[in-house]
Amino acid sequence: MASDNFVDYVKIHCTSGNGGGGSAHFRREKYIPQGGPDGGDGGRGGHIILRGNKQLWTLLHLKYQKHMKAGHGEHGSGQLQKGAQGEDKYIEVPLGTLAKDAETGETLFEITEDGEEKILVPGGRGGLGNDHFKSSTYQTPRFAQPGEPGQESWMILEMKILADVGLVGKPNAGKSTLLSVLSSAKPEIADYPFTTLRPNLGIVKYRDYRSFVMADIPGIIEGAHEGKGLGLRFLRHIERNSCLLFMVPADADDIHEEYKLLLNELKQYNPELLHKERLLAITKSDMLDDELKEAISKDLPKIPYVFISSVAQQGLTELKDMIWKHLNHV
Known part of the structure; x- marks a missing residue:
């Protein structure tokens, strides 16, 4: 996945359709004059609807399409x-997309399944015709209900890997x-901090044609939960991972x-993350001999490591x- 094509946050303006007005018509035929x-x-009116699409990995297709409009209902x-009814506007999004109200920051819902559909902004209801207002004492209502106007609001779509x-790990x-x-992923690699500015995904092949998905997420620095460095922009992606592999260099x-x-x-970001499976990899270990590895092992945290x-x-x-064992609890 090319880093320039990875977009995990967009703000869009949504306008749902107006409902059509009810009719105040009376039956008029040759032999039925009254x-x-x-x-x-x-x-x-048409709804603005989000629909999950497992073929999508990014919100890039929405980056330059800021205004979403649904059709109006007819009278x-x-x-x-x-x-x-007005034509609904469907917005295809990757799985793991959160919908939020841009004004309040409230999370409305999340799309997690392929083909799942949820209404982001509902259309206005159609008005009732005068037939609904007749009664035994009032047989000629000359009014009908107008349609409800559609809604207009800014929404945030936020994707979690x-x-x-x-x-x-740190940068x-x-x-x-x-x-x-x-x-087979080809992330940008260089010897300076924050080479990875956006998450990268890779499919790791395992024994007997099995595989699992690994996400390389921008590095943590102290204070990331306060937004320092790349901070909150990447921490949300960790919430969706089944297992966390901590990586600390041997030096x-x-x-x-x-x-x-x-x-x-x-x-500090989200205490619930501490309930996830945690593994440790000590990287750049080719510089260590067996004696050094043994000495380091005595002071490592009490989690599985390699x-x-x-x-x-x-x-x-x-x-x-080690990863496969903990993903499948074998």
Whole structure:
């Protein structure tokens, strides 16, 4: 996935359709000169509807299409004929898309299944024709109900990556390198912080034609939960991962402390993230001998861990085995 084509946040203006007015018509035929009311109802205005599409991975197609409009309902007519409803406007979105009210910030709903449809902005109701207002004491109502106006509002669509494993680590922890080695993904890699500005997805092949999805997410710095660095922009993607793989380089000053810093940023952002499965990969381990690995192991957090080197292709099979075991609880 090219990073320039990855868009995970858009703000759109939505206008639903007006409802059609009811008809105040009376039946008039050659042999029925004083027929009763027969005005039909107006059609409802078109809705703005979100529809899940598993083929989409980004909100890029909405980046330059800011205004969404649905059709207006038609007015009712005589002979109890109801007006046609306004044309609904469908917006295709990737799975894992949140819809929010831009003014209040309230989360309205989330699209998680292919083909799932939810109304983002409802159209106005059609008005009732005069036939609805007749009674035994009032047989000639000369009025009908107008249609309701549509609604107009700014909405935010925000996407959270759907992946099995999310890579969590500081900038330059080796996340992009690992993803490029384990999958066919081609993330940008360089020796400076924040090379990864947007999440990258890769499909990791496992034994017997099985596979799982791994997400390389921009690196955490201290204060990310307050929006520092890339902050909140990437932390939301971690919420959708089944399992979190913490990555700390072997040359870190204190591996355990760096792990606790990463964990604290997640906790400050959303304490529920602490309930996810956590694994640890000590990267760039090709510089360590067995004696050093043994010494480091004594001070590691009490979670499953493995020493790896993406460049030297060391420990990668053990890493995939560990991930698969925890994804499938085997």
